[in-house]
Amino acid sequence: MVGDNGAGKSTLLRVVAGLSQPSRGSVRLLGGRNARQVAHLIGYMGHAPLLYDELDGMENLRYFAGLYGIADDAVCREAMHRIGLDSTLERRVGQYSQGMRQRLSLARAGLHDPQLMLLDEPFSNVDTHSASYMAGVLGRLRDRGKTIFVVTHQAGLVEHVADEFVHMAEGRIVSRESAKRVSASVAADAGGAG
Amino acid sequence: MRPLSIAFIILTLALLGYSTYQALLVAPTEQTMGDVQRIFYYHAPTAWVAGLCFFVNFLASIAYLWKRSPDMDALAVASAEVGVVFCTIVLITGPIWARPVWGIWWTWDARLTSTLVLWLIYVSYLILRRYATGGQTQVLAAAVAIFGFVDVPIVYMSIRWFRTQHPSPVIAGGENSGLDPAMWHAFLWNLVAFTCVGIVFVAARYRLQKMENLLEDTHARMALEGSTQ
Amino acid sequence: MSIKVMRATLLKDLRMEWRSKDAINSMLFFSLLVVVIFSFAFNPTAEQSRLIAGGLIWVAFLFAAVVALTQTWARELSNQVLDAYRVSPAPANALFLAKVLGNFLFVIVLEGLMAPLFVVFYQLRSVGPVWQLILIALFGTWALVVNGTFFAALSIRTRNREIMLPLILFPISIPALLAMVDSTTAILTGESVPDFWIKLLAVYDVVFTSVCLLLFESVLNAE
Numbered sequence: 001m002v003g004d005n006g007a008g009k010s011t012l013l014r015v016v017a018g019l020s021q022p023s024r025g026s027v028r029l030l031g032g033r034n035a036r037q038v039a040h041l042i043g044y045m046g047h048a049p050l051l052y053d054e055l056d057g058m059e060n061l062r063y064f065a066g067l068y069g070i071a072d073d074a075v076c077r078e079a080m081h082r083i084g085l086d087s088t089l090e091r092r093v094g095q096y097s098q099g100m101r102q103r104l105s106l107a108r109a110g111l112h113d114p115q116l117m118l119l120d121e122p123f124s125n126v127d128t129h130s131a132s133y134m135a136g137v138l139g140r141l142r143d144r145g146k147t148i149f150v151v152t153h154q155a156g157l158v159e160h161v162a163d164e165f166v167h168m169a170e171g172r173i174v175s176r177e178s179a180k181r182v183s184a185s186v187a188a189d190a191g192g193a194g
Numbered sequence: 195m196r197p198l199s200i201a202f203i204i205l206t207l208a209l210l211g212y213s214t215y216q217a218l219l220v221a222p223t224e225q226t227m228g229d230v231q232r233i234f235y236y237h238a239p240t241a242w243v244a245g246l247c248f249f250v251n252f253l254a255s256i257a258y259l260w261k262r263s264p265d266m267d268a269l270a271v272a273s274a275e276v277g278v279v280f281c282t283i284v285l286i287t288g289p290i291w292a293r294p295v296w297g298i299w300w301t302w303d304a305r306l307t308s309t310l311v312l313w314l315i316y317v318s319y320l321i322l323r324r325y326a327t328g329g330q331t332q333v334l335a336a337a338v339a340i341f342g343f344v345d346v347p348i349v350y351m352s353i354r355w356f357r358t359q360h361p362s363p364v365i366a367g368g369e370n371s372g373l374d375p376a377m378w379h380a381f382l383w384n385l386v387a388f389t390c391v392g393i394v395f396v397a398a399r400y401r402l403q404k405m406e407n408l409l410e411d412t413h414a415r416m417a418l419e420g421s422t423q
Numbered sequence: 424m425s426i427k428v429m430r431a432t433l434l435k436d437l438r439m440e441w442r443s444k445d446a447i448n449s450m451l452f453f454s455l456l457v458v459v460i461f462s463f464a465f466n467p468t469a470e471q472s473r474l475i476a477g478g479l480i481w482v483a484f485l486f487a488a489v490v491a492l493t494q495t496w497a498r499e500l501s502n503q504v505l506d507a508y509r510v511s512p513a514p515a516n517a518l519f520l521a522k523v524l525g526n527f528l529f530v531i532v533l534e535g536l537m538a539p540l541f542v543v544f545y546q547l548r549s550v551g552p553v554w555q556l557i558l559i560a561l562f563g564t565w566a567l568v569v570n571g572t573f574f575a576a577l578s579i580r581t582r583n584r585e586i587m588l589p590l591i592l593f594p595i596s597i598p599a600l601l602a603m604v605d606s607t608t609a610i611l612t613g614e615s616v617p618d619f620w621i622k623l624l625a626v627y628d629v630v631f632t633s634v635c636l637l638l639f640e641s642v643l644n645a646e
Contacts, residue, residue, distance in 0.1 A: 017510050018509075018510065019506055019509055019510060021644075035510075039510065039511055039512035040511075040512045042510065044506070044507070044510040046503055046506050046507075047503075048502045048503035048504075048506075049502045049504075050502060050503060050504050050506055050507040051502055051504060051507075052435070052439065052498075052502070052504055053501065053502065054439045054442050054443055055435070055438070055439065059435075059438075063431055063432075063435050064507060064511070066427060066428060066431040067428060067431075067507075067508065067511040067512070067513040068511055068512065068513075069424055069427075069512075071427075108507065
């Protein structure tokens with residue numbers, strides 16, 4: 001989902017996640033239910049990191065895993081490795097770099113293997129290396145059959161992995177276009193090389 | 195305004211006129227306190243109406259949390275505000291009565307203290323409504339209203355026990371003083387009249403709140419739709 | 424699942440508090456300040472002090488508790504981490520009870536540390552049975568903390584959040600405060616029996632814990 005500041009992208013995401021109540025209308029997800037009923041199938045990554053600064057990476061993940069009924073540490077370790085972080089790192093999250101924090105936040109959102117992921121500005125203030133790493137992770141998740149909503153100002157980062165671009169302005173969806181044309185033209189330019 | 199409302203207001207004014215006449219002229223003068231005692235015909239019914247308003251606020255708050263109906267929230271605000279006004283009047287007429295008769299402005303007896311605490315609880319409710327940010331003021335306020343009303347019997351019990359442990363001067367003849375039958379007449383008329391006054395005020399404030407809500411809604415919708423032109 | 428979530432949340436909070444010691448330090452120092460200032464304001468010669476000590480102790484603990492109450496929710500607001508809880512299937516009441524228990528522990532620890540100080544400064548001696556004092560401390564602290572945690576969660580969404588909490592909490596807590604103060608005074612002076620107050624506190628605790636549990640989810644998800 002792309003659009004200018006104030007277009008309502010974050011608000012839409014929050015409403016879908018069940019964090020905000022719409023003033024009119026309702027949201028149905030994953031078989032006609034509302035967000036509270038399918039909370040175990042949704043992963044949300046907010047604009048803010050949604051992590052505890054005073055705890056280290058594994059402690060954070062362990063706690064959030066517990067909220068989804070996951071008691072196995074291996075799941076948390078695996079999640080950290082998937083996004084390229086060291087699970088033995090005892091540094092508090094408050095001292096992480098922004099790139100590390102965003103990656104950990106993404107790990108937290110995907111900890112319980114949700115069907116639907118809602119990510120708000122996952123690449124904000126993140127270094128290019130972390131950003132392309134995360135985009136790769138998202139692509140792999142999509143390949144495994146997950147549905148992913150990404151709100152971003154940096155459409156270029158997800159160009160190669162996105163299936164569809166939705167444009168929002170002033171609280172409304174104004175257009176939707178398939179991304180295949182974008183990646184197809186990129187592939188054509190590259191002449192099929194590599 | 196609808197004809198029914200106008201008729202009710204006229205009825206209320208008539209009742210108020212008659213009950214005032216009863217209270218000030220017809221009812222017999224009290225033996226020990228003299229004419230000052232007549233303030234009782236205002237003090238007691240006002241307390242009754244305040245309690246009624248707070249009860250309505252309680253029910254409206256529960257209804258709001260259940261159905262999220264903005265009308266119920268409007269009723270909650272209206273009844274709380276009118277209730278606080280009436281409660282303030284009780285707290286003012288009490289001392290006005292007490293001073294010439296018992297020589298003191300205030301005493302921490304069970305009834306007066308409970309009324310003061312009641313007043314504090316609902317004023318805090320109104321302050322919360324003013325200072326909460328965001329669109330969910332109504333939910334927060336409704337929660338506080340429920341707490342407040344549930345607390346009322348506990349407040350009363352606790353203060354009564356405190357006063358039996360540590361007695362202090364009691365105003366207006368204590369808990370069980372009876373009312374001379376000749377005075378019942380005036381008292382009941384005033385009770386009815388004041389209840390009607392309370393209903394008029396709550397209804398008016400309720401309509402006002404509903405109109406404000408409608409105005410806000412309309413502005414929001416216009417902003418949303420106008421921006422896509 | 425709720426018990427596990429509650430335990431996990433409580434342990435997380437205790438761990439975070441242990442690392443930063445924010446709440447406990449400010450609470451302790453604040454209580455100490457209050458005790459000292461009261462000693463200047465209310466000169467504690469032995470006989471008089473026994474009469475007013477009940478009130479002073481509980482006022483000091485009340486103010487200290489308010490400090491702790493705002494802290495515990497403040498932690499959930501930084502980085503908006505409360506959203507992560509809300510979006511998960513974990514029940515709202517598990518979060519609430521975990522916070523209440525955490526606050527309860529902090530305030531009880533504070534009371535345990537401050538009580539000897541009060542005894543020393545005011546030369547107190549318990550005339551009535553001490554176990555009743557402990558019961559009063561337990562029931563009374565729960566009364567303050569259960570409503571306090573609820574209203575703290577509520578007041579973080581208001582403009583003047585520091586003043587909003589005591590503003591809503593104090594009027595509603597008046598019966599509980601009255602019970603705590605009068606029963607403590609009763610035991611310290613031996614002049615009356617605190618049985619009614621203890622029962623009142625128990626009723627207060629049951630009633631308001633139920634109301635909190637019924638309403639917390641609505642307040643948590645109010646946005």
